[in-house]
Amino acid sequence: MTDIFFYLYMIFSLLLCLALIIFIVTFGAPMFTGAPFAVSSRFKIDKMMAIIKKVTMGRKGLTAVDLGSGDGRITIALAKNDFIAHGIEVNPFLAWYSKIKIKAAGLKGKAFIHRENLWKSDFSNYNVVILFGVFYIMAKLEKKLLSELKPGSIVICNHFAFPIWKPIGQEGDVYIYQAK
Ligand SMILES: C[S@@+](CC[C@H](N)C(=O)[O-])C[C@H]1O[C@@H](n2cnc3c(N)ncnc32)[C@H](O)[C@@H]1O
Numbered sequence: 001m002t003d004i005f006f007y008l009y010m011i012f013s014l015l016l017c018l019a020l021i022i023f024i025v026t027f028g029a030p031m032f033t034g035a036p037f038a039v040s041s042r043f044k045i046d047k048m049m050a051i052i053k054k055v056t057m058g059r060k061g062l063t064a065v066d067l068g069s070g071d072g073r074i075t076i077a078l079a080k081n082d083f084i085a086h087g088i089e090v091n092p093f094l095a096w097y098s099k100i101k102i103k104a105a106g107l108k109g110k111a112f113i114h115r116e117n118l119w120k121s122d123f124s125n126y127n128v129v130i131l132f133g134v135f136y137i138m139a140k141l142e143k144k145l146l147s148e149l150k151p152g153s154i155v156i157c158n159h160f161a162f163p164i165w166k167p168i169g170q171e172g173d174v175y176i177y178q179a180k
Contacts, residue, residue, distance in 0.1 A: 035134035064128035072098025079111035149179035
């Protein structure tokens with residue numbers, strides 16, 4: 001009998017360790033490939049939505065993407081503001097959770113989450129790009145966006161600015177860029 005409990009205890013401990021390793025790897029690895037998981041506040045999201053609406057002059061049907069979409073809150077806000085909304089997220093747990101949130105919000109068909117590495121994504125079809133990155137990816141991302149975005153496309157950076165690209169506007173720590 002004690003043997004059974006011992007084996008059950010071992011299996012349980014092993015599964016727990018495995019789950020912990022998977023969790024640490026999925027949430028830890030994005031720190032090296034992009035930015036660690038952190039969320040934009042409601043205040044910040046409302047502010048960015050107001051900026052985007054102003055810059056795009058309320059045009060409907062534009063395609064927008066949140067690079068590193070986390071729990072999907074910005075993708076959802078974009079869809080609620082009449083954008084065809086996409087989120088690119090490398091973390092499978094966050095991508096899965098975002099999809100559940102989108103379904104619960106009744107936004108299926110208006111908001112889409114792609115479980116993808118943003119460095120392998122093509123941004124050429126997006127009119128609006130939002131990102132909450134981190135300082136050490138901004139130079140590489142600037143290069144990628146400038147080479148892929150169509151003229152007129154808008155980029156909104158939350159908190160971290162690009163090193164070379166000059167913004168067309170700034171509101172607090174939100175930077176607005178336009179591709180030429
Ligand atoms: C600072 S969070 C921003 C979350 C969300 N955009 C927001 O503002 O609430 C950055 C997100 O980027 C994701 N990420 C990091 N590296 C990535 C990569 N290479 N491709 C796609 N997503 C990535 C992280 O998993 C994390 O969820």
